[in-house]
Amino acid sequence: MVQSNADLKASKSPEEQLNQQDPDKDGFVDKAWNFFSSMKLGLFLLLIIAAASIAGTIIPQNGSPQEYGSLYSLYNTLGLVDMYHSWWFQTLLFLLAMNLFICSVNRASSLWRVFSNPRIKRADGEISRMDHSFHADKAISEEGVVQQVKDACRDKGYRVFTEQEPGRTFLYAEKGRFGIWGSLISHIGLLVILIGAVIGIYAGQEGQMPAEVHSTFHIRDVQGLGTVDGDFDVRVDDFKTVYRPDGSIQAWISRLTILDKGQEILTKDIEVNHPLEFRGFKIYQSFYGANIPTKVTSKEIPQGYDFTINEGDFIPVPGTNLGVLAYKYVPDFDPQYGLQSKSDQPNNPRMVYVLYRGKEQIGVGAAELGKAEVLAGGEGQITFQRYAPYTGLTIRRDPGVAIVWLGCAVLLIGLGLSFYMPHRRIWAIVEGNNGKSSLSFGGFAQKNKIAFEQDFTQLRDKL
Amino acid sequence: MTDMVAQENLLFYITFAAYGLATFLYIGFLVIRNQSLARIGYYSIVIGVLANTAALALRAIVAGYVPLTNGYEFLLAFSWGIASVYLFAEKKYQIPVAGAFVVPTAWLILAYVAVLMDPASRAARPLMPALQSNWLTYHVITAMFSYGAFAFSFGVGIMYLWKKSAESREKQRGVVAFLPSSEKLDEIGYRLIAIGFPLLTLCIITGAIWAEYAWGRYWSWDPKETWSLITWLIYAAYLHARFTYGWKGNRAAWMAVIGFLAVLFTFFGVNYFLSGLHSYAK
Ligand code: HEM
Numbered sequence: 001m002v003q004s005n006a007d008l009k010a011s012k013s014p015e016e017q018l019n020q021q022d023p024d025k026d027g028f029v030d031k032a033w034n035f036f037s038s039m040k041l042g043l044f045l046l047l048i049i050a051a052a053s054i055a056g057t058i059i060p061q062n063g064s065p066q067e068y069g070s071l072y073s074l075y076n077t078l079g080l081v082d083m084y085h086s087w088w089f090q091t092l093l094f095l096l097a098m099n100l101f102i103c104s105v106n107r108a109s110s111l112w113r114v115f116s117n118p119r120i121k122r123a124d125g126e127i128s129r130m131d132h133s134f135h136a137d138k139a140i141s142e143e144g145v146v147q148q149v150k151d152a153c154r155d156k157g158y159r160v161f162t163e164q165e166p167g168r169t170f171l172y173a174e175k176g177r178f179g180i181w182g183s184l185i186s187h188i189g190l191l192v193i194l195i196g197a198v199i200g201i202y203a204g205q206e207g208q209m210p211a212e213v214h215s216t217f218h219i220r221d222v223q224g225l226g227t228v229d230g231d232f233d234v235r236v237d238d239f240k241t242v243y244r245p246d247g248s249i250q251a252w253i254s255r256l257t258i259l260d261k262g263q264e265i266l267t268k269d270i271e272v273n274h275p276l277e278f279r280g281f282k283i284y285q286s287f288y289g290a291n292i293p294t295k296v297t298s299k300e301i302p303q304g305y306d307f308t309i310n311e312g313d314f315i316p317v318p319g320t321n322l323g324v325l326a327y328k329y330v331p332d333f334d335p336q337y338g339l340q341s342k343s344d345q346p347n348n349p350r351m352v353y354v355l356y357r358g359k360e361q362i363g364v365g366a367a368e369l370g371k372a373e374v375l376a377g378g379e380g381q382i383t384f385q386r387y388a389p390y391t392g393l394t395i396r397r398d399p400g401v402a403i404v405w406l407g408c409a410v411l412l413i414g415l416g417l418s419f420y421m422p423h424r425r426i427w428a429i430v431e432g433n434n435g436k437s438s439l440s441f442g443g444f445a446q447k448n449k450i451a452f453e454q455d456f457t458q459l460r461d462k463l
Numbered sequence: 464m465t466d467m468v469a470q471e472n473l474l475f476y477i478t479f480a481a482y483g484l485a486t487f488l489y490i491g492f493l494v495i496r497n498q499s500l501a502r503i504g505y506y507s508i509v510i511g512v513l514a515n516t517a518a519l520a521l522r523a524i525v526a527g528y529v530p531l532t533n534g535y536e537f538l539l540a541f542s543w544g545i546a547s548v549y550l551f552a553e554k555k556y557q558i559p560v561a562g563a564f565v566v567p568t569a570w571l572i573l574a575y576v577a578v579l580m581d582p583a584s585r586a587a588r589p590l591m592p593a594l595q596s597n598w599l600t601y602h603v604i605t606a607m608f609s610y611g612a613f614a615f616s617f618g619v620g621i622m623y624l625w626k627k628s629a630e631s632r633e634k635q636r637g638v639v640a641f642l643p644s645s646e647k648l649d650e651i652g653y654r655l656i657a658i659g660f661p662l663l664t665l666c667i668i669t670g671a672i673w674a675e676y677a678w679g680r681y682w683s684w685d686p687k688e689t690w691s692l693i694t695w696l697i698y699a700a701y702l703h704a705r706f707t708y709g710w711k712g713n714r715a716a717w718m719a720v721i722g723f724l725a726v727l728f729t730f731f732g733v734n735y736f737l738s739g740l741h742s743y744a745k
Contacts, residue, residue, distance in 0.1 A: 039707040043700055050696040057686040057693075057733070084684045197682070206679070251592050272592035273676045284679045396679045404681060408668045415661040446706075447657070449650055450556070 037102040045096045052092065056083040097194045104187045111180055120163040120172040122427040124440050130427070131449070132456045133442030136463060142169060142432030145439055149173075149428050152462045156455055158426065171428040175455075179447075182418025189411030196403030204398035210390040211236045212291060216259070219281065222395055230281055230397070233259040237267065239288065239391040252285050254391040280397050287392030292326065292351070297372075298380040317380035324375070325354040329387050333366050351384040422448035424455065439463065467525050468586075474518035475539070479577055481511030482546065482570040489562030496641055501559035508546050508566065515543045526587035531603035532594050534734065535585040538576050540607050541730070545569040548611030548655075556651050558643055564618030598673035605666035610726055612659030613698075617723035619652040623716040649711050652719050660698050667691050690729040697722045 035041060059080050065072045068081070079086025127133050138145050146169045150160050158173035207224030211217055211234070219230040238255040257267040258278050268276045275284045289310055297304030300319030309315060309326055316323045332342040333350035342348075350366040355375055367373040372381045426443030441463065445452035488504035491497075519539060523529060531540055546569045553559055576585070622642050629639035642648070670688065671681040682688065701718040704710035710718075 039703060043704055046696050046700040046703070050693045050700070053689050053693050053696075056684065057689050061684065248588075249592065251595075273596045273673075275676065275679065282679060286678070394679050401675065401681065405672075408671070412661070412665065412668070415664055419657045419661055448654065450654060 033102060033106075036098055037106045038099075039103070041095070042099050042103065045092060045099060049089075049092050049096065052083070052089060055080070056089075059083070093194065097191060100187045100191055104184055104191075108184060111184060115177060115180055118161065118172055118174060118177075118425075120161050120427075121170045122172075122429070124429060127427055127429065127440045127442035130442035131444035132453065133440070134460055136439045136441070138437045138439060140437065141435050142167075142430050142437045145430045145437045146171065148463060149430065149439070149441070152459050153426065156459065158424075167432055169430045171426075171430070173426040173428075173443075175424045176421040177423055179417050179421030179423045182414050182416070182421065184414070186411050186414030186418060189407050189409070189414050192407030192410055193404050194407075196400040196405075196407055198400070199403060200398045200400030204396065204400060206394065206396045208286075209393045209395060210287075210289060210291075211393055212388045212390045213237070213239050215390075219395070225395060225397070230279060231260075232265070232279070234283065234393075235259060236391055239389055241288070252288055252391070254285055254393070256283060256393075280399065282396050282398075284394040284396070285391065286394040288390065289392065290329065290387055290389040292329070292387055293385040294326070295372075295383045295385065296324075296380065297382075298322075299378070304381075315382070317375065317382070320376075320379050321358050322376055322380055323356045324382050325356065326351055326384070327354050327364075328352045330366070335366075346387075349387060351387070353382070419447070422446065422451065424448075424452045426456075426459070467521055471518055471521040471525065474514045474521065475573075475576075477514040478511050478518060478539075478542070479570070479573045481507050481514060482542065482566060482573060485511065485562065486567045486570045489559075489566055493560055493563040493638055493641070498559075501562060504562050504566070505550070505553065505559070508550060508562075511569075512543065512546045512550060515539065515546065519543065522587060528595070529600045529603075531600060533584070533588060535576060535580055537603065537730070538572050540603060541610055542569040542572045544607030544611035545572070545614040546611075548608065548615055552612075552615050552651075552655065556654075558619075558647075558651065560642060561615065561618055561622065564621050565615050568614050568618070593677045596673050596676060598669050598676065602666055602669040602673055605662050605669060609659040609662035609666055612655045612662065613719075613723045613726050616652045616655035616659065616719045619648050619655065620716040620719035620723075623648040623652060624713065624720070627713055627716070645712065649715060652716065653705060656698055656701060656719060656722070660695075660702065663691070663695055663698065667695060687729065687733045690725065690733050694722060694725040694729055697725055 059075065060067055061084070062082050068075055072081075075081050079088055083089055128135070146162065149171055150162075153160050153171075153173040156175070158175045159177075160171060160173045162172075163170045205225050207222035209217060209222045213236050216233050216235040218233050219225060235257045236254060237257055238253075240253055241249060242251045242253060244250045251271045253269050253271045255267065255269050256276055258265040258276075266278070270276045270283060270285050272285050275282045277283075292309050292311070294307050294309050294315065295304050296307070296315055296317055298317050298319045305318060307315065311326060311329055314323055314325050328339055328351075330339060330341045330350050330352055331344065331346040331348075333348045333352075334342040339352060349369050351369065352366050353364065353373075354361055355363040355365065357376070362376070365373060367382065367384050369384050369387060372383045374381055422445055424443065424445040426441070428439060428441045431438050441460070443452070443456060485504045485507040488500045488507060492500035492504060519536075522536060522539075531537060545565065549562070549565050549569070553561060623645055626639060626642045626645050626648060630645060643651075667688075670691070674683065674688075675681040697718065701710075701715065701722060704718070705715055
């Protein structure tokens with residue numbers, strides 16, 4: 001690229017500098033390439049994605065058709081019901097990725113030139129048109145002034161290059177040259193994040209597993225993980241809820257053991273924020289509950305029915321108008337404590353229930369587990385067999401996550417370079433004339449101009 | 464225990480009063496241009512920040528966790544971020560008039576707490592399991608500093624717009640004449656966004672890491688997340704428009720203003736108008 005005078009003023013856009021390379025290319029491919037690398041498209045995409053995202057936060061996402069009422073079919077056609085996964089939103093993201101990629105490729109070589117081959121020589125006129133410049137006549141020799149300029153710049157942490165001609169020395173000093181890579185690295189980071197996200201969408205899987213304590217399940221039997229290639233078992237050794245003295249919940253903790261062909265591999269306590277990771281799977285503590293196998297019989301239907309119920313379920317007694325609300329499980333029941341458990345230990349496990357006839361509440365009781373409870377003088381019987389707590393596990397596999405984190409790290413490095421390592425450049429010409437000399441000195445910074453101005457003022461005062 | 468709660472409450476009102484006093488002093492300074500008003504205003508913010516810090520520290524002791532989890536605690540931290548970034552930026556860029564445009568935001572946030580939040584919603588509450596994460600702490604700390612920087616750029620953006628409209632009408636008298644030159648305001652506004660943007664990025668990333676640990680999803684498009692992304696996109700557009708097209712001046716100032724409005728909406732709007740995972744922060 002021929003460096004034009006345009007880059008002497010930092011206020012001139014680098015886009016102009018960098019895109020000037022081939023003004024006479026105008027084939028279709030080049031036009032498309034230029035379109036995709038243009039910042040206009042970039043800005044348009046950033047703002048349109050922002051605007052679309054706003055719409056997505058106002059229109060409820062993934063609701064049931066009723067929530068949207070008469071607008072449902074319109075929203076559904078426009079992809080507004082699950083907007084962030086709609087084809088048009090994904091297309092916008094894809095265009096952004098293309099834009100970023102092409103613009104990064106375009107700029108890489110020019111950046112490399114600025115980075116590795118700084119232009120040392122500048123004409124006098126160029127220097128005086130820079131953001132900051134001054135001219136001074138000196139009473140000492142050319143070499144002396146060159147040395148002064150070098151020392152002053154080095155003191156401020158600049159790297160200095162010189163090039164000599166008879167009677168003239170050109171100087172170039174720069175600081176923060178790694179900073180020019182910042183934007184490119186940020187863009188690459190963002191691309192990597194998008195790639196990781198796409199991998200997650202296509203290769204990630206998630207399943208839910210309510211697993212009773214002491215039970216073992218195979219990873220492939222988890223709903224939602226059907227096709228995965230994992231081959232191990234998970235055993236739930238324990239599950240408990242830890243309460244604080246004030247009764248609020250501090251943690252849910254499950255102790256899990258991973259088994260490979262019957263061999264114990266590892267055991268870990270998981271809780272919210274502390275999942276277990278194994279062969280690319282992550283097992284999260286995400287919900288809990290208890291299964292209660294229950295048998296109900298009545299005079300008319302003595303063989304009865306078997307159910308598995310949960311706390312809070314309502315069980316009709318077949319052939320009667322009676323019904324039982326399985327209200328609450330109390331591990332250590334004591335009438336004096338009412339519904340509160342006397343201790344955490346299952347010393348006297350009971351199921352507290354409410355008996356209804358029709359809609360009317362006709363009695364309450366605390367049924368012993370495993371023993372038939374006689375209802376309404378013998379019209380029916382109910383047996384709460386066991387109380388089997390389960391832990392609700394969410395199991396995920398997302399091969400894209402590591403890539404996303406890598407992208408985040410790259411993005412942060414890029415931003416750090418971009419904003420905390422501003423590239424600052426200075427040029428000088430020293431012309432000797434019979435033991436005297438004249439100095440032209442100028443420079444600019446693309447970013448952090450205030451700091452550069454300070455540097456520059458201090459240098460001017462020294463010289 | 465109740466003693467500490469009372470002290471914390473007292474500290475809140477000291478902070479509130481100090482920022483309020485500073486607001487009036489700085490506005491007074493803007494109007495009558497007496498240097499000592501700005502100086503007292505500055506000290507009054509220093510006192511406010513000290514009280515604000517102490518209030519947060521006491522809350523940490525009472526609650527037993529880093530106090531950045533419910534709406535009250537976050538607003539207290541938000542005002543802390545604005546005020547402490549202000550102390551730093553006023554000294555660094557030598558623009559005491561900015562106080563009249565930045566400090567009111569910190570004060571109004573606390574006024575919102577004082578007027579609209581009842582004691583029950585201010586009280587320390589036990590942390591639900593999902594909130595017990597160091598990543599959450601980093602998430603909110605980075606949010607605080609980046610929002611502080613954006614609040615400053617917002618104030619500077621307003622100053623810019625005012626200054627510029629007066630310049631274009633060639634009415635350069637009184638208060639407006641006293642504002643720094645529009646070029647300087649423009650550059651300062653940019654610097655603050657350049658500081659805030661990487662921090663906002665860090666804030667979003669630490670939030671994603673936390674979500675990954677807590678729910679197994681680093682991104683779920685919940686409204687709060689999405690609004691922080693919208694804010695991020697607006698500032699990214701600002702940086703690019705500025706850098707490649709030299710979009711400075713009015714357009715840049717408007718974007719700085721809009722960016723901060725998006726920040727405010729991310730906090731207030733999302734909690735009060737939209738729903739999602741983060742709404743437990745209410
Ligand atoms: C949200 C997405 C993006 C992020 C986070 C990002 C990040 C950055 C950063 C941090 C800078 C340095 C800016 C400064 O120092 O003021 C930059 C510069 C730049 N970006 Fe982006 N960018 C994004 C999107 C894009 C897109 C879509 C394009 C496509 C054209 C683009 C093209 C450029 C250009 C041409 C520069 C000038 C850089 C230079 O010469 O240093 N960016 N970007």
